[in-house]
Each structure stands twice: as C-alpha cells, then as structure tokens.
Amino acid sequence: MTISSGRRRQPSLAQLRAFAAVAEHLHFRDAAAAIGTSQPALSGAVSALEETLGVTLLERTTRKVLLSPAGERLAVRAKAVLEAVGALLEEAEAVRAPFTGVLRLGVIPTVAPYLLPTVLRLVHDRYPQLDLQVHEEQTASLLDGLHSGRLDLLLLAVPLGVPGVVELPLFDEDFMLVTPLDHWLGGREGIPREALKELNLLLLDEGHCLRDQALDICREAGREDAPVTTTAAGLSTLVQLVAGGLGCTLLPRTALKVETARSSQLLTGAFAEPAPSRRVAFAMRAGAARAAEYEELAVALRGALAALPVRVLGPDA
C-alpha cells in the first residue's frame, strides 16, 4: 500500500539535463545559463523531476543550493543517461558522415616522429574530410585523456592491460642496439640478449614506456641492477649521447633510419632471433561511437605499413 498518489510519469531528458546542470553548478541561474534556458524553466523542471521520482534532490535555501544524499546518487545516474544520449548522437553523426570532422589522436613520443608521416599521408589521401588533430604525450597522459574524452584514439605501445580500453594491434617491431663506432658489439648481428647485462645503457626519462620496455628486456636478460646512468628526453638526444661515446641504447626499428642518419659515429647491431620487440597499436574506449571508423582506419594503416621494416599484424593478433 503506497501513500504516493497516482501513477508516476516518466522523467524527460530536459528534466535530467536541468538537474544535472544544477548539480554541477549548485546555482540555478548559472545552471540555466549553462544549458541555455531561463531560471524559472529550470526551476520548474527540477521540481517536476523531484515530483516524478518522489525524491527530494536538492536542499534549497534562498542563499544556496545543496545536493541531498539522494541527489548525489541520482545525479550520477542522470549524468549517465545524458552520456548515453551523447553517445547516441555521436554515433548518429558518425553514421551520417563517417571519416569527417575532428579526430583527436594521441601518440607517444617514441612513435610519433616515425609513424606520423605514414598516418598523415594515409588520412590525407584516403579520408580528406577527416580533421586529424595530433597530441604527443606519454602513455599515462594519453590514457587519462582517452578516458576523460579529451582524446578519441591513441597510437602507442601495447599491451596496456587497462579495462575499458580496446586495442587494435598494428605491428611488431624489433629493438636494435645502437653503439659508438669503437664498441665491441658495434654493427654485429645475432647479438645474444645476455649482452645487455654488460652494457652501459642510456635510457629515456621516467614516464616513457620505451624506458620501461628497455628495463623489462634487461630484466629478462638476467640483469639485476638498474642500468641507469644518464637519461634523455627524446630519442634524438639519446642517439647523440651514444655518438658521443657515453654508452649504448635500444632503438625501435622504425626509428633507426631517421635517428642514425644524422651521425657517422654510430653502429647498429641486431639481436639474435627472436629479437626483443614492441607492439604498436591503436587504442580506443570500449564502446566508442566511432569504433567502426577506428577499425577501418587500423586496417588501412596496416596496409600502408608495408614499406616499413615491421611485422604487420592481423586484426586479432
């Protein structure tokens, strides 16, 4: 036996938007301005929602507005509804005109300089309507941006092991050993990984995933101590340090040609098979509205990678 009168109507999206805006601003007039309506309309919408739900959402005084405990919980749900609507609209937009509009692509610094030429040419030739905006950041920052909606698609090294993020693998590439001219391993092939135990290895700064990968490879090779002596902010700098004789470094295969061409003081060595390698992939939010486009983009990019010294992967690798 319920006391509440009559049957309850369904809340409207306008009401949920009104509530969400008030919950965010905690101020009716500001919230009204934010969603482009009048204060009375918003006031009425929130009241109607409270009536509909049978719950007091806000503690109002004439001087300030507070969310009630119930309001706190329901504001989350309201935002979820509005997000779902946003996703639907975004998907409709994507369906209506695929490969148009802005695509905010995040790329890690150890991939960007070597892969972007290929990516940019591909997009320009094949999807000329697509406005690609590139953001070069480290992995952690990229993932944060992906989740917060600041970025749409990432190009980085995987596996990430982050739930809610889908990886579209593109290719594997080996790491090469770059040494000074007079180094005992200089220019050799079939270098065993164990050689890493003895080397003075130069690494990137903290935060670069390439640094962590190099450390992992050292660990796998049986090296106990951290081989850190000097660090550098970019691969170019790193290579210059090697040329200066300060040590050796690992370079992904795609970076090799560009970075070693600048100096005649370098030699390149190849590891014995299976050489240490990294996998590069696209990453997107699970359930992204434009997922189909990103997958098509991945297919196209795999095709465009044929000229590069990498092992291109299938979509399910």
Added chain:
Amino acid sequence: MTISSGRRRQPSLAQLRAFAAVAEHLHFRDAAAAIGTSQPALSGAVSALEETLGVTLLERTTRKVLLSPAGERLAVRAKAVLEAVGALLEEAEAVRAPFTGVLRLGVIPTVAPYLLPTVLRLVHDRYPQLDLQVHEEQTASLLDGLHSGRLDLLLLAVPLGVPGVVELPLFDEDFMLVTPLDHWLGGREGIPREALKELNLLLLDEGHCLRDQALDICREAGREDAPVTTTAAGLSTLVQLVAGGLGCTLLPRTALKVETARSSQLLTGAFAEPAPSRRVAFAMRAGAARAAEYEELAVALRGALAALPVRVLGPDA
C-alpha cells in the same frame, strides 16, 4: 558546408522508446501496443527521430520493416539510454523506500541449506518489508541471471574474477574431511593436506563450484590424477555415500553439523592450519541501483554470523 537544414533538436526519450520498440518487434502496431501508445504516434515518433538524427533507421515497405545498418547500431545506443533511465528510476525507488519490494537472491546449492536460515531470519526481523525471493542454482547460472537482470544479488563462493561483478565478502570457512568410521584418518586433527593424495575422494557433479574447489585443493596438495570415482548431486547424498564406505569427502564447515548428524557411520577430521577453506560472499552487478542496500545487508549478515563456525570478514577483505 553541410546540406542539412537548420539546427537539430534533441531526441526525446519517447522517441527512443518508440524506436527501441520497433527495433525489437519489427512491426509498428505490435510495437505500439507494447509501449502502450497508438500506431500513428509511434510512427511519427520514429520519423521525428530519423529527422533529428539525420539518419534512416528503418527500411520500410508496407509489408515489412527492417533495421538499416545504421539502425542496428543506433538501436543498441537507444537501448543503452533507456537502460540508464531505468537504472535511475530504480535507484530513485530504492532511495525512496530502501529495503522494500522484491529482492531476487541467487544462492549456490552448497551454501543455501546452511546459510539461508540465518539470512531469512535476518531479513524477516530487520527488513520485514523486503520480499526475498530465493533461487538456488549453480554459479554459472547465477552469474548469467545476474547479468541478464533475472537476479539482483548472489550468495556464493568467491573469488569469481568476473568483470562487472562486485563481491562483498562475508566469511571464510574451512573444509573438513568426512570419512567412514573405520578410516585411518577418521576423526583426526591436524591432518596434513598431502593426505589428500592418497584418498578416494567423492565429489559433487560437474558445475558445482565446490567440486572445482576440492579439485584445486587436491592439485595444490600435489595430486596429479583426478580423484573422480563417483559423483553426487548434493552434499546430503555425498555424505550418505561416505557413510556407506565408498570413500571420503570434503565438507564446508557450515554444512558439517547438519549433514553428519543423520548418520552414526561418520567421522570428521580437521586439517592442519592453515586448513583449506572457501570464501563466501555476496555478488552484485557493478553499479547496481541498490548497491547501498546490498552493502548494508552484507554488514548486517556479517553481524548475524557470529554464531556460526566461520571467520567473519571485514568489508574490504
């Protein structure tokens, strides 16, 4: 330069409901009846939504209705929106009147008979408005029901390791060794786990998690072969088989008293500390509308378990 005219309005929930209903029934009149409106209203709503989104959702002929590819994708989004609205309404209901209405609780067979008395008494005394509907099924079926919305809350052995499911641990309980009277381990204490390697162990049928746990314990004890000779559909049967001298079995501590009281042909042995054990917990959907209630229920149940021979856990164990 867009061809489409004017600014687009927002879709309404009624429109999304209309579309979702048509997508489900693929028939306008049936769909209209399903959501309690007239066919013209529904027809208009879908048309308006197509206009709003700028996308053709349905391929209509006068004889049949098909979802367009875009419609397929957007129907999923529309359903997601409606689900989010449903979650909001459910949460509002829960806020308005917590611990009232129906709670569909799923329980595994090896927990139900021993814990339900405590649970039922607790709910009856403390939450008399709560209409507890108990469903006894095996873990896989329970999880399926939880995801599909057929069940609200589960009571089972953890860890599950299922994403999207939150576990609220309740207690740990040891496994005891039940043997015939004349067994060489009969009634002993401090039995080493390695003894399991030598035993003829009777197990439950496939699908019972207790069976898998027992097999795990055997594996940990170093047993290579599967100790399966006979199986039984329930612990009561299993114990009768032991009393008949067909072998030994493992029984959770909570089941011990009830199951061994029926026969004088049994002895109970305790393993050496730390004894093999299982953890029993509530499990709910992540983001469940009534999550706060389930957590309170877990707290209350932990308090009510003091009389049982188990190690009650804290909420973060």
Added chain:
DNA sequence: CTTGTTGATCGGAGGTAGTTATCAGTGACC
C-alpha cells in the same frame, strides 16, 4: 478483383514546457 493488413498522413484536442514579470526570503554591508 477483392480483401485484409501494412505503415503513413490528417486535423483537432490536450497538455507540456517555455517565456517574462514578479514575489519573498536571506545574508552582506555600512
């Protein structure tokens, strides 16, 4: 060719939701 069924269209009634103008309560400030 007739008939039944399909989804689309029409015209009018009702309600929803928006607007502007105004009210009433509260805290800040001199």
Added chain:
DNA sequence: GGTCACTGATAACTACCTCCGATCAACAAG
C-alpha cells in the same frame, strides 16, 4: 539596524508538441 543585492519560487501567458481516432495508399493473398 536598515538597506540592498541576490537567491530560488511563483504566476500568467503563449507556443509548440504530441497524442488520438479516422483515414489513406501500397501491397500480398486468395
């Protein structure tokens, strides 16, 4: 302590939207 600025709520009005019943046009079956 009184004034004032600012808060959210209310009132009155209007516009639009959505709904319904009735009807229409297209199609398939017999």
